[in-house]
Amino acid sequence: MVTLVIIVVVGLLTGIAIALVSRWFGVEPNPVEEEVRNLLSGANCGGCGFPGCAGYAKALVAGAAKPGACSSQCAGAAEKMAKLLGVAVVHKEPKVAVVFCSGDDMKATRQALYNGINDCRDAMIVAAGAKTCAYGCLGLGACARVCPFGAIEINEHRLAVVHKEICVGCGKCVGACPKKLIKLVPKSAEIHVHCMNPVRGPEKFKACKAACIGCGKCVKTAPEHVKLVPGAALAEVDYGNPPPEALAEVCPTHALRK
Amino acid sequence: MHKIFHFYGGVHPKESKVSSGVAIVDAPLYPLYTVPLSMHIGAPAKSLVAVGDTVLRGQQIGEPASFVSSTIHSPTSGKVKSIGTCLGPAGTQLPCVVIEADGQDTPADPLTPITDWRNTDPAILRARVAAAGIVGMGGASFPTPVKLSIPPGKTIDTLIINGVECEPCLTADHRLMLENPKMILEGVEMVANMLGVQNVFIGIENNKPDAIEVLTKEATAYTAPAIHVVPLKVRYPQGAEKQLIYAITKRQVPSGGLPADVHCVVQNIGSSCAIAEAVILGKPLYERVTTVTGTPLVAPGNWRFRVGTPYAEAIKLAGGLKEGAQIAKLISGGPMMGMTVYSQSVPVMKNTSGILLMGPDEVKQYTSKACLRCGRCNDVCPMQLMPGILSVQIENERFDDAQSWHVMDCIECGCCAYTCPAGRPLVQHMRRAKSEVGAKLRAQKAAADAAAKAKAEAAAKAAGAEAPKADK
Numbered sequence: 001m002v003t004l005v006i007i008v009v010v011g012l013l014t015g016i017a018i019a020l021v022s023r024w025f026g027v028e029p030n031p032v033e034e035e036v037r038n039l040l041s042g043a044n045c046g047g048c049g050f051p052g053c054a055g056y057a058k059a060l061v062a063g064a065a066k067p068g069a070c071s072s073q074c075a076g077a078a079e080k081m082a083k084l085l086g087v088a089v090v091h092k093e094p095k096v097a098v099v100f101c102s103g104d105d106m107k108a109t110r111q112a113l114y115n116g117i118n119d120c121r122d123a124m125i126v127a128a129g130a131k132t133c134a135y136g137c138l139g140l141g142a143c144a145r146v147c148p149f150g151a152i153e154i155n156e157h158r159l160a161v162v163h164k165e166i167c168v169g170c171g172k173c174v175g176a177c178p179k180k181l182i183k184l185v186p187k188s189a190e191i192h193v194h195c196m197n198p199v200r201g202p203e204k205f206k207a208c209k210a211a212c213i214g215c216g217k218c219v220k221t222a223p224e225h226v227k228l229v230p231g232a233a234l235a236e237v238d239y240g241n242p243p244p245e246a247l248a249e250v251c252p253t254h255a256l257r258k
Numbered sequence: 259m260h261k262i263f264h265f266y267g268g269v270h271p272k273e274s275k276v277s278s279g280v281a282i283v284d285a286p287l288y289p290l291y292t293v294p295l296s297m298h299i300g301a302p303a304k305s306l307v308a309v310g311d312t313v314l315r316g317q318q319i320g321e322p323a324s325f326v327s328s329t330i331h332s333p334t335s336g337k338v339k340s341i342g343t344c345l346g347p348a349g350t351q352l353p354c355v356v357i358e359a360d361g362q363d364t365p366a367d368p369l370t371p372i373t374d375w376r377n378t379d380p381a382i383l384r385a386r387v388a389a390a391g392i393v394g395m396g397g398a399s400f401p402t403p404v405k406l407s408i409p410p411g412k413t414i415d416t417l418i419i420n421g422v423e424c425e426p427c428l429t430a431d432h433r434l435m436l437e438n439p440k441m442i443l444e445g446v447e448m449v450a451n452m453l454g455v456q457n458v459f460i461g462i463e464n465n466k467p468d469a470i471e472v473l474t475k476e477a478t479a480y481t482a483p484a485i486h487v488v489p490l491k492v493r494y495p496q497g498a499e500k501q502l503i504y505a506i507t508k509r510q511v512p513s514g515g516l517p518a519d520v521h522c523v524v525q526n527i528g529s530s531c532a533i534a535e536a537v538i539l540g541k542p543l544y545e546r547v548t549t550v551t552g553t554p555l556v557a558p559g560n561w562r563f564r565v566g567t568p569y570a571e572a573i574k575l576a577g578g579l580k581e582g583a584q585i586a587k588l589i590s591g592g593p594m595m596g597m598t599v600y601s602q603s604v605p606v607m608k609n610t611s612g613i614l615l616m617g618p619d620e621v622k623q624y625t626s627k628a629c630l631r632c633g634r635c636n637d638v639c640p641m642q643l644m645p646g647i648l649s650v651q652i653e654n655e656r657f658d659d660a661q662s663w664h665v666m667d668c669i670e671c672g673c674c675a676y677t678c679p680a681g682r683p684l685v686q687h688m689r690r691a692k693s694e695v696g697a698k699l700r701a702q703k704a705a706a707d708a709a710a711k712a713k714a715e716a717a718a719k720a721a722g723a724e725a726p727k728a729d730k
């Protein structure tokens with residue numbers, strides 16, 4: 001009985017205290033800000049450059065940012081926001097993440113069996129992941145786990161692959177990859193050189209049959225679209241003027257691919 | 259009789275010091291030496307040679323690139339075949355110089371021997387230590403000259419020489435103490451004079467009674483300052499700097515602090531010997547004693563290897579593998595703190611205390627289970643951390659929590675993982691957290707430095723504009 005009374009009294013007192021506090025210290029929600037925030041995706045991916053959707057909404061209302069920076073909101077939402085705020089939309093160039101490695105377990109070798117913690121960043125601590133190519137994807141999925149949209153898949157041969165149609169280009173995976181294999185590139189580019197290893201061609205070919213061996217075939221065929229990275233046996237797509245998909249056919253190792 | 263000292267926590271793994279009775283033998287000359295330019299903590303050394311140059315044994319081939327760095331010398335005479343990178347024990351690529359030996363092993367002019375070192379200015383001796391490229395040879399490879407330059411505001415009253423060799427399997431320091439006690443003690447006295455300390459201790463675990471006896475006998479000849487040999491209870495990780503300081507002096511290095519904060523400097527046996535050789539003989543550090551051991555080997559033993567010798571040659575020297583034996587793990591260092599390497603091309607470096615091979619029946623495949631909250635790791639952690647709780651935080655990437663639970667104090671001794679009945683990879687978790695928190699702290703420091711610099715500049719500008727105030 002006494003217990004019951006105590007519980008009721010404590011409950012009442014706490015309730016009153018909460019009511020009073022929210023009355024005195026409560027912050028009036030800004031209705032415009034609420035509305036703007038509802039138009040954002042709510043993924044809190046940080047791709048806009050602000051701390052989460054609420055941060056971007058606040059900046060928009062304060063006039064410190066323009067609509068159009070959110071890459072994961074629905075079509076037309078940016079325009080609605082612009083109308084609401086009375087400003088113009090500044091569209092960002094749509095980007096996607098690309099894992100610059102082709103060395104899955106069918107093509108690239110591993111030096112040892114790693115059976116530690118199942119995360120690329122942990123694997124780096126043990127002999128740098130034991131992949132023969134020091135630049136290769138470990139396939140333990142640190143990137144896949146941080147992606148808020150589930151756009152990265154670790155395929156059956158342990159290589160991370162970005163699904164272009166799902167990726168919104170927020171860039172979260174870029175920071176997660178300890179091998180620094182992921183870059184954001186313009187969505188318009190069809191094909192990429194999926195290799196980051198700068199060492200001599202024969203050397204990396206020994207470790208990985210899918211390496212860019214720097215033979216320069218693609219560069220000779222389409223010098224306006226692809227160039228060689230200075231000082232490295234590596235080609236690189238010119239993202240200012242991306243090559244057509246057909247160029248991939250000239251690559252003998254298929255490092256240049258979709 | 260001495261009182262026997264020890265510290266909190268720790269474990270006692272099977273010692274397996276099978277090679278402790280095998281005398282040190284000089285390794286033969288090999289045709290190729292891959293000498294990493296980064297055999298120390300800090301910036302890699304700058305190469306002083308070019309491809310095609312002829313070098314002599316002991317010739318300087320790398321100079322320190324910054325304050326925390328070291329000098330590198332050629333292990334033999336020959337030609338520089340290439341300059342590039344090689345695989346290091348941590349699995350990373352290290353800058354290196356590859357030397358093709360000419361088989362003559364012609365020595366370069368040695369550094370001038372300083373025979374009258376007792377009457378030599380400590381600054382000159384310290385410069386010699388730097389010129390000889392001496393680093394901590396116990397494993398961490400911290401440049402010795404840096405250790406011997408006491409930061410301003412700190413006073414040192416105790417020198418501790420680490421002859422503990424608490425890692426199972428390793429016997430290199432043990433053999434060195436037995437075979438070269440005079441040189442070691444000369445080195446100890448030199449360091450004591452450089453630091454100007456009166457209390458000098460050599461800590462040795464009492465599983466090496468012969469070494470204790472030899473050194474105690476030899477040490478009676480040293481009176482200024484007196485060198486005390488302290489037998490220690492066998493307990494891993496007795497040889498860890500902070501644990502050793504506590505065991506001998508009962509002083510506790512504060513969290514995040516250095517031995518200098520409790521007025522101590524700790525030196526390794528191997529380094530003491532190398533210092534004496536550098537001063538008395540003018541011999542730079544280009545070779546070291548390394549234990550090559552493990553059950554798959556025919557004849558485990560201790561050899562004096564030149565730096566840059568590939569592990570493959572070391573394994574051959576130890577008789578190669580027994581018939582039918584296989585290597586499941588190749589470890590650089592000891593079984594508790596050593597690093598697993600996956601290639602026998604990794605070269606012996608200044609800090610390679612051991613090369614350990616393990617057969618398939620000794621290597622347990624990893625199966626991490628959930629923490630049982632049994633608390634055994636808490637009982638053994640010599641830093642008195644709570645590894646179980648920390649590992650759960652780290653698994654969930656709560657690195658800030660881990661930082662406030664003092665993960666940065668972890669010395670990666672591996673006692674926790676050794677005892678954990680759930681087989682949790684605790685040290686790997688700790689190392690991950692340490693690298694994440696370390697990166698955060700470095701970023702914060704860089705930001706703070708930049709802000710302080712900007713503030714100082716603004717203040718200087720303001721001071722330049724106004725007349726300086728006398729009372730401030």
Ligand code: SF4
Nearest residue numbers: 120137138141143177
């Ligand atoms: S891309 Fe990077 S983070 Fe993703 S699986 Fe490969 S190595 Fe790991």
Ligand code: SF4
Nearest residue numbers: 639668669671672674
């Ligand atoms: S937490 Fe660190 S210091 Fe403590 S037992 Fe584990 S490895 Fe050793």
Ligand code: SF4
Nearest residue numbers: 629630633635646678
């Ligand atoms: S020893 Fe292992 S299971 Fe026990 S508390 Fe520590 S981490 Fe958990």
